[in-house]
Amino acid sequence: MSERIHKQQEELAQLIERYSGKDGVxxxxIPFLSFTRRSHVTGSNFGVYNPSFCMVVQGVKEVLLAHESFRYGPADYLVASxxxxxxxxVMEASSPVPYLSLKLEFTPSQILEILSDSETRVGPKVSAKRGMFVSRIELSLLDAVIRLVRLLENPKDISVLAPLFTKEILYKVLxxxxxxxxxxxxxxxxxxxxxxxxxEHIMNNYDRSFRIEELADLANMSVxxxxxxxxxxxxxxxxQFQKQLRLQEARRLLLAESTDAADVSFRVGYESPSQFSREYSRMFGLSPIQDIKHLRTINV
Structure with missing residues (x-):
């Protein structure tokens, strides 16, 4: 990294520390902007990444999409489209040098607005590409990010300038x-x-069965x-996508409510509690009861 990028990273780290203060998210x-701080390496965290721009300022993170690994640190950024x-x-973090990152969520309409307003030529409709990628950070993009984060020092400017800086960040990524x-x-x-x-259809209907032909019709594609x-x-x-959503929601329900695994399995769309238990154990490494007991212990 150049000296200027290094200084920008240091300033970002100071700002994130100032507005985080302790571990957590x-x-x-600033709308749709969040910070994460971790003072130690973490175990596996399961969740859904919304369309977002993610940047690590200190430390290293690894994201697994199915069996594909996306590892990134201060020289990179990750985008989920x-x-x-x-x-x-979190792969690298310590008390003296905590993991620090930021996440900026966006919508397809924001991307369309940029494509409409700019001289950017919309490329030909190409074959579908992976919905997640890691790229090297460039100085011009980092400049836009730090200007956005600096708005926290001048809250009165957020309503006017945050949309402009967000648009600039997305434009640079495009x-x-x-x-x-x-x-x-x-x-x-x-x-x-x-x-x-x-x-989007699966996200909204993860708890019901569907035929693959139904999804193909929705996409106007063959199966x-x-x-x-x-x-x-x-x-x-x-x-597989639906299964991950079901199991993640089941885990959330089991952790948040005093309910049994069989009840939760039906609520997320399983017809067989035994199948649910097998697939839960395969994904999280422990049975539902053991996993929730473990999570509650480490979160005390």
Whole structure:
């Protein structure tokens, strides 16, 4: 990294520390911008990444999408262009040098607005690409990020300037090496946009059964084409995608409520509690009862 990038990273680290203060995820006064601080390496965390721009300022993080690994640190940024169930882990962190990162969520309409307002030429509709990528940070992008974060020092400017700086950040990403992946998710008729519609449908109906032909009709694709494009974007099949959503929601319900595993299995769409238990154990490494007991112990 150049000396200027290094100084920008140091300033960002100071700002994130100032507005975090302790370990955890911290929402900020800037809409859709959050900070994360961890003073130790973490175990695997399961969740859904919404469309977002993510940057590590200190430490290293690894994100697993199915069996594909995305590892990034202060020289990189990660973008999720669609909703994706992932497993993530902080790989480098300590009390003296905690893991610090930021996450800026965005919508397809923001991408379309940039494509409409700028001289950026919308590329041809290309085959669906992976909905997650890591790129090297560039100085111009880092400048836009730090200007956005500095607004926390002048809250009265947030309502006017935060949308402008957010737009600049997304514009810079669109201009980058993997910008076409972000562009295609917003363009009507592109295979990525059609897969995004299927993802949204599964996200909203994860607890009910569906036929693959139903999803293919929604995407206006053949069944084989749907499978190919869906796996290209998400690194998994529609059924595997739905299974991850069901199991993540089941885990959340078990942790939040005093209820039994069988009841939760039915609520998230399973017809067989024994099948639910097997798949839960395969994904999280412990049975539902053992896993929740372990989570409550470490969260005390």
């Amino acid at each position: 911290h929402m900020t006064a 669609v909703d994706l169930p992932v497993t993530s882990q 201009q980058g090496q993997h910008g076409v992946m972000l562009e295609q998710m917003a363009i009507e008729g592109s295979s990525t946009k059609r897969i995004r519609d299927v993802i 084989s084409s749907l499978h190919r494009h869906f796996k290209e974007v998400t690194a998994m099949s529609p059924i």
